[in-house]
Amino acid sequence: MKLTGKWFSVGVLFIIISFLLTGCGFKDIDKRLFVVSIGIDPAIDSSKKYLISLKFAIPIIEEKSNESMIVSEEADTISEAVRMIKPKVDKEIDFSHAKVIVYNQKIVQKEIEPNLYYWFIRRRDIQEVSWVAIGKPSALDVLKLKPKSERLPSNSLFLALGRDGPETAYIIPEFLFDFKRRFSEKGLDPYLPIIEVNKNAFEINKVGLLNKKQLKLSLKPMETMALNFLLNNESKSALVIDDKDKRLVIDTKRVKTKYKIVPDNQKQPYIKFDITINGRIEEADFSVNNADIPEYEKLARKVTQENVYQFLVKMQKANVDPIGFGLRYRARHFEKDDWKTWQQLYPSIKFKVNVDVQIEDTGLVE
Amino acid sequence: MSSNKVQSIHDSIKSKIQKSEDIVLKELKTKEKNLDTFYFKTLTDETQLQNFLIKPFFEIITPDRFLSYLQSHPKIKPFESEQQTLDELIGGAVILFYMDTIFILDSRIDRNNSVLDTTVETTIQGPQSGFSESLGTNLGLIRHRYPEPSLQVDSTKIGSISRTQVMIVYDKNKVDPVVLDNVKKFLSSIDIEIFQSGEQLLDFTKKSRRTLYPTIMVTERPDRVAVNLTTGKVILLIAGSPFAVLMPTVMKDLMASMADIYQTYWIGKFLLTLRYIGLFTSTMLPAVYVALTSYNPEVFRVQLALSVAGSRHAVPYPSFIEVLLMLIMMELLMEASIRLPKAIGPTATTVGGLILGQAATDAGLVSNIMIIIVSLGAISNFVIPISIFSFAVRISKYLLLLLSIFYGLVGVIIGFFLLIAYMVSLDSFGKPFFTFIENKSTN
Numbered sequence: 001m002k003l004t005g006k007w008f009s010v011g012v013l014f015i016i017i018s019f020l021l022t023g024c025g026f027k028d029i030d031k032r033l034f035v036v037s038i039g040i041d042p043a044i045d046s047s048k049k050y051l052i053s054l055k056f057a058i059p060i061i062e063e064k065s066n067e068s069m070i071v072s073e074e075a076d077t078i079s080e081a082v083r084m085i086k087p088k089v090d091k092e093i094d095f096s097h098a099k100v101i102v103y104n105q106k107i108v109q110k111e112i113e114p115n116l117y118y119w120f121i122r123r124r125d126i127q128e129v130s131w132v133a134i135g136k137p138s139a140l141d142v143l144k145l146k147p148k149s150e151r152l153p154s155n156s157l158f159l160a161l162g163r164d165g166p167e168t169a170y171i172i173p174e175f176l177f178d179f180k181r182r183f184s185e186k187g188l189d190p191y192l193p194i195i196e197v198n199k200n201a202f203e204i205n206k207v208g209l210l211n212k213k214q215l216k217l218s219l220k221p222m223e224t225m226a227l228n229f230l231l232n233n234e235s236k237s238a239l240v241i242d243d244k245d246k247r248l249v250i251d252t253k254r255v256k257t258k259y260k261i262v263p264d265n266q267k268q269p270y271i272k273f274d275i276t277i278n279g280r281i282e283e284a285d286f287s288v289n290n291a292d293i294p295e296y297e298k299l300a301r302k303v304t305q306e307n308v309y310q311f312l313v314k315m316q317k318a319n320v321d322p323i324g325f326g327l328r329y330r331a332r333h334f335e336k337d338d339w340k341t342w343q344q345l346y347p348s349i350k351f352k353v354n355v356d357v358q359i360e361d362t363g364l365v366e
Numbered sequence: 367m368s369s370n371k372v373q374s375i376h377d378s379i380k381s382k383i384q385k386s387e388d389i390v391l392k393e394l395k396t397k398e399k400n401l402d403t404f405y406f407k408t409l410t411d412e413t414q415l416q417n418f419l420i421k422p423f424f425e426i427i428t429p430d431r432f433l434s435y436l437q438s439h440p441k442i443k444p445f446e447s448e449q450q451t452l453d454e455l456i457g458g459a460v461i462l463f464y465m466d467t468i469f470i471l472d473s474r475i476d477r478n479n480s481v482l483d484t485t486v487e488t489t490i491q492g493p494q495s496g497f498s499e500s501l502g503t504n505l506g507l508i509r510h511r512y513p514e515p516s517l518q519v520d521s522t523k524i525g526s527i528s529r530t531q532v533m534i535v536y537d538k539n540k541v542d543p544v545v546l547d548n549v550k551k552f553l554s555s556i557d558i559e560i561f562q563s564g565e566q567l568l569d570f571t572k573k574s575r576r577t578l579y580p581t582i583m584v585t586e587r588p589d590r591v592a593v594n595l596t597t598g599k600v601i602l603l604i605a606g607s608p609f610a611v612l613m614p615t616v617m618k619d620l621m622a623s624m625a626d627i628y629q630t631y632w633i634g635k636f637l638l639t640l641r642y643i644g645l646f647t648s649t650m651l652p653a654v655y656v657a658l659t660s661y662n663p664e665v666f667r668v669q670l671a672l673s674v675a676g677s678r679h680a681v682p683y684p685s686f687i688e689v690l691l692m693l694i695m696m697e698l699l700m701e702a703s704i705r706l707p708k709a710i711g712p713t714a715t716t717v718g719g720l721i722l723g724q725a726a727t728d729a730g731l732v733s734n735i736m737i738i739i740v741s742l743g744a745i746s747n748f749v750i751p752i753s754i755f756s757f758a759v760r761i762s763k764y765l766l767l768l769l770s771i772f773y774g775l776v777g778v779i780i781g782f783f784l785l786i787a788y789m790v791s792l793d794s795f796g797k798p799f800f801t802f803i804e805n806k807s808t809n
Contacts (some may be wrong), residue, residue, distance in 0.1 A: 029659040030678040034671060057668070059676035096664030097671055127664065152669055202635050270407055 002007040030059070032094040036068070036154040036238070039139030040078070041104040048074040051105075052081035055088065055143045057097070057153040063066040068153035070143050078119045084203055096126040100157050101176065102135040102142045102195065108208065108215040114183070121180055128177040131161040132209050134215075136196045145197055160204055169237035169252075170205035170221050183212060186339050187326020191227075194218065209320040217257055226311045229255045229275065238282060241300045247274060248284035250300060250359065252277055268351035271325060272310065277357045288362045300357040312351045319347065369466045375448055376463055379404065383454060394420065399429040402463035405473075409458030414441075414473035419460070436462070438470050443470045444529050453529075479503040482608055486753055487587055492628035496586035501531060501605040504588075508535060508601070508610075511592035516540075517784075522553060525561030531605040532561075532729060535591075540598040548795040549600045564604055564611035565754065571794070578761065580754040581794035584614035590624050597804065614794035616801045621645070623751040644749030648759055649785070651743045652689050653766035653778045655736070659685045661774030673735075680730035686771040688732050693767075694741040695722065697760075700744065 039053040051074050058067035071088055075081035086093060101110070101120060120126045127244060135142035142157075150156040159165030161173040172193055182190035192215075194206040205221040228234055232255075239250040258274045281288055281296065288296075315321070329342045383389055388408040394401040405415070418441060418659035424547065426432045435444055445451060445468035455461050458474030475726055479500035497504045511646075520534040532553070536546060556570050564584045571581045585591065591601050591610050602611035612619070622643050626634040652738060659678070663671050681688055699718040703711045719741070726732045743763065769777035769784075792799035 026660050026684070026771075028678065029663045029671065029675045030681065031664065032675070034663075034668070034675070036668065057672050059679060060673045061679055094663065096662075097668040099668065125664065148492045151671060155669070158668070 006163055012346050027092055031091050033089055033091040034094050034096070034349045035098040036152075037100040037102065037143055037157065038098055038120075039072075039102045039104075039135060039143045040107060042106050042355065043074045046074050047154055049076045050074065050078070050081070051140070052078055052085075052088065053140050053143050054082070054085055054093070054098075055154060056093075060152075066146065066153055066155075068146075070140070072140065077115065090206045095123060096127065098126055099130045099159050100154055100161065100167050101132045102139040103132070103192070104139045105134050105136050105194075105208075105215070108134055108210065111213045112210075117176070117180055117183070120176055126176075128180075130176045131157075132174050132176055132192055132215050133161070133178045133204075134192045134194045136194055141197045142195050142202065145200070145202055147201055157195070157202070160202075163234070167234060167236050169225045169234045172207050172224060172231065172233060182322075185327060187321060187328070187330050187342065188324040189321045191322045209315065209318065209322055211320050215318050217315070222307070223314070226308055227322065229277075230257050230259075230273075230308070232257050237303065239277065239300065240283065241296075241303045243299055243303055245287060246284075246299065248286075248288075248296060248300075250277070250279040250357070251282040252279040253360075253362075254278040259323075260330075261323075261325060261332070268350060269345060270352050271312075273312075273351065273353045273355070275304070275308065275355045277304070278360060279358075280360050281362045288364070290362060293359050293362070297357045300359070301355045304355045304357065305353045307325065308353045308355065312353070316347065316349070316351075321346065325349075370535075372463060372466050372468060375451075375468065376402065377530070378448060379452060379455070379461065383455070383599075394423050396424065396427075398427060399432060399465070404455060404461040404463075406455070406458065409472050409474055410460055411475040415460060415471070418442075418473065419462070419471060433465060433467070436464060436467075439471075443472065443717050445469065467507050476500050476502065478610070481507070482586070484586055485583060487590070487751060489623065489625040489628060492624055493589045497588060497608040499606055499608050500710060503535060503605055504603050504608075504610070505533060505535070506589055507588040508595075508603075511588055512537075512595050516594070524556055524558065526557075526559050526721075528560045528562065530561045533603040535595070535601040535603060536656065537595050537598065540596065541600060542598055542796075543612055545598070545795050545797070546590065547599055552795070553602075561604070563607045564602060564609050567602075567611060568754070577800065579617075579758045579789060579792060580620065580752075581615055581792055581799065583612040583619055583752060584609045584754065585612060585752075586610075587624055593624075593627065594619075614797040616794055616797055616799050617755075617789065618802050620752045620755040621750065641749050641751065644746035644758060646741050647751075648747040649763045649766060650782070651739050651746075652693060652763055653770035653781065654688055655739045656686050656767065657770040657775040657778050665775070674733070677733040677735050681733050682730070683793065686767070688736055689739075690766065692726075692736055693764075695726075696740050696744050726782075 012249055027130065034057045035054045036057045037055045041051040043049055043051045051072055053070055053072040055068055055070045071085050073081040073084045075084060082093065107116065120130065121128065147156045160171060162175065172191065174192055182188050187347065189212065190210045192208045192210065193204050194208050196203045205224060207219045207224045207227060208215050209217040209219065225237055235252055235255040237252050239252050241248050256276045260272045262270050262272055326342050326346065330338050335341065388406050390405050390407050392403045394403065418439065422435055423432065426435055434690045451461055451468065451470060454470050460471040460473055462469040462471060479498050481495045481503065483494060484496040497507060509517065514537060516537050516539045518536055518538045522532050522534065524532050556567065558566065563775045567582055568580050569575050569577055571577055580794040586609050593613050595780050600613045626638060629637065658665055659674060666674065699715065703714050709797065723737050727734050727737060747756055747760055750759060765785065766778055769781040775781065789799050
């Protein structure tokens with residue numbers, strides 16, 4: 001009896017102490033306002049530096065869904081802006097579902113302040129698997145967008161960037177953690193997908209390449225696809241082979257890229273690319289013959305080789321390195337000043353591209 | 367025995383028995399001989415009395431021949447002591463005084479010896495009948511299913527007032543002698559007045575007399591008993607109870623259904639996995655709901671987070687009050703449907719489950735998601751095949767809930783660890799509660 005009495009009092013004490021410990025943690029889900037996307041624009045006609053916009057999702061009640069509200073605030077830092085937004089809303093702001101961070105193009109064109117991405121990393125409640133992107137014409141416009149097919153606020157962006165929705169090679173999503181890493185990693189440069197708003201729809205088919213400071217290069221859709229293949233991201237796409245009189249489209253099923261930096265003890269170091277493309281003919285403006293498949297493969301090889309080569313040279317000229325040649329070089333060379341050597345090497349390095357196209361069938365029974 | 371002594375025993379027994387309506391003191395008389403009988407007419411089978419005693423008494427004329435009849439009848443025992451005679455009389459035997467000798471005729475009435483259908487541990491396939499309420503019948507059922515000469519039956523009595531007869535059944539070749547010794551020690555240590563069913567033993571398994579998880583299993587299935595005999599378990603049969611007690615019992619046994627044997631390998635494994643999933647969901651679900659909605663909504667996908675938030679928009683109370691409200695409602699429902707007569711039971715479930723649940727969401731007291739959580743938890747609780755264990759699991763979810771209210775997801779994890787630590791500390795007659803792999807005894 002004595003023992004149980006003791007345990008009883010310990011239990012009561014435990015519960016009393018527990019009551020003291022509650023407080024900041026407990027907040028019901030309906031008392032929270034979920035931020036789904038964050039936009040960062042330069043401030044317009046103001047002494048402040050930035051215009052920070054938060055898109056809040058309004059919970060689904062009965063039949064109404066895809067209800068949202070956007071609150072913007074001008075401030076010099078993101079933290080200030082968020083603190084200023086808090087009194088404007090009726091619930092606690094919860095960043096745990098803020099999955100898209102959009103920068104205005106003007107912000108990345110100038111030198112981007114590290115604070116603008118470190119803030120998201122520092123906050124414990126923002127998931128580092130959030131996507132980062134460039135918004136055109138402005139980040140706020142991207143946030144305001146409400147496509148008709150969308151069921152939840154910003155969900156169409158989540159689907160497009162998360163590849164849950166479309167499987168396309170024109171979108172190269174970028175996660176926050178990777179974005180941060182690319183800023184600090186020598187020999188690996190950041191990139192951001194560009195979200196363009198046209199009236200009531202968005203278009204993500206371009207990628208902006210950054211050096212460690214600012215936007216250097218905006219890729220065209222075709223180049224974006226090439227970069228996607230080189231990064232071994234998404235294989236499913238359509239490869240258009242346009243050669244004077246013949247035009248055919250290959251539906252790519254599998255694309256594999258390997259590259260090798262051939263040592264610099266030789267006179268002329270070069271990067272050798274081996275790209276294997278498996279696919280089938282989807283469309284052609286001439287009559288396709290099964291016997292001629294090797295010929296089409298040869299044609300496709302030639303055209304693709306040229307395209308990829310041009311693209312690589314373009315990146316080299318802009319001195320950006322999203323594929324990570326520098327990192328590969330550093331990983332496999334043990335000199336003290338390997339990074340310096342590479343920096344001197346990269347602008348003059350040669351590229352050798354070897355494409356192997358395999359057309360499995362013409363898609364038709366002869 | 368001298369005639370005086372017999373007379374004194376006669377008088378002493380007569381005086382010790384309280385005068386009651388159902389005692390019969392009858393003297394049978396012919397010219398040559400006379401016979402005194404004592405019995406309780408409520409406990410004694412009077413047709414047996416008629417066949418074995420009264421008829422022969424008047425058919426056999428000479429006193430000596432009737433004496434040798436009594437001595438050679440298999441149902442008639444000779445006198446041993448006065449106390450034993452008294453006990454037998456209370457147990458339903460007939461005491462005979464004949465020619466300076468005392469005999470005991472075992473003619474007790476065996477009520478409730480019909481075999482019952484299984485109602486608690488039902489299976490789709492396999493044997494459908496359970497034990498009866500008669501000890502002899504039950505032992506017969508076991509012998510029938512386990513025809514091995516090594517099957518040993520010991521007898522003992524438990525209960526200072528009820529003096530319930532208990533039979534200890536085991537396979538002598540397969541039983542672990544340490545376990546058997548533990549069981550016998552355990553049985554002799556039980557201090558109870560009225561002992562009527564095996565479940566009463568549960569609380570004696572711990573020193574504190576307060577147990578949560580059962581380390582003894584009670585079953586109504588003779589086939590389960592036979593299977594468990596082969597694994598070296600000790601079985602207790604209790605007079606008047608249609609349930610046998612299996613010892614030792616570990617968690618693996620509590621999660622096993624007889625259906626596992628009567629199904630094909632993969633179906634059995636699938637069902638077993640399903641039961642463990644049910645065990646987890648019924649303990650964790652309400653706690654996880656509170657932790658996720660009130661502490662860590664980032665664990666949800668955004669789509670789910672928004673619909674949970676939307677379904678809670680009209681709920682005035684914090685999530686834990688909502689959960690407690692629904693859980694208590696569910697417990698009341700479950701308790702009520704057990705207590706109610708079978709005819710009204712389904713009505714109560716319908717009214718409670720469907721109408722009350724729907725009305726509660728419409729009234730904005732609880733959210734839709736909450737109804738799913740609570741009913742899923744209740745349903746998965748029913749998946750656990752042994753009812754004592756399913757009750758224990760029903761209670762342990764409140765521990766997790768309490769911790770999740772104060773500490774969120776961390777609390778759930780800590781609570782889960784506490785539960786596991788507690789279960790690990792348990793043992794059943796020397797066998798750890800978490801025994802999953804049994805090393806087969808080599809005999």
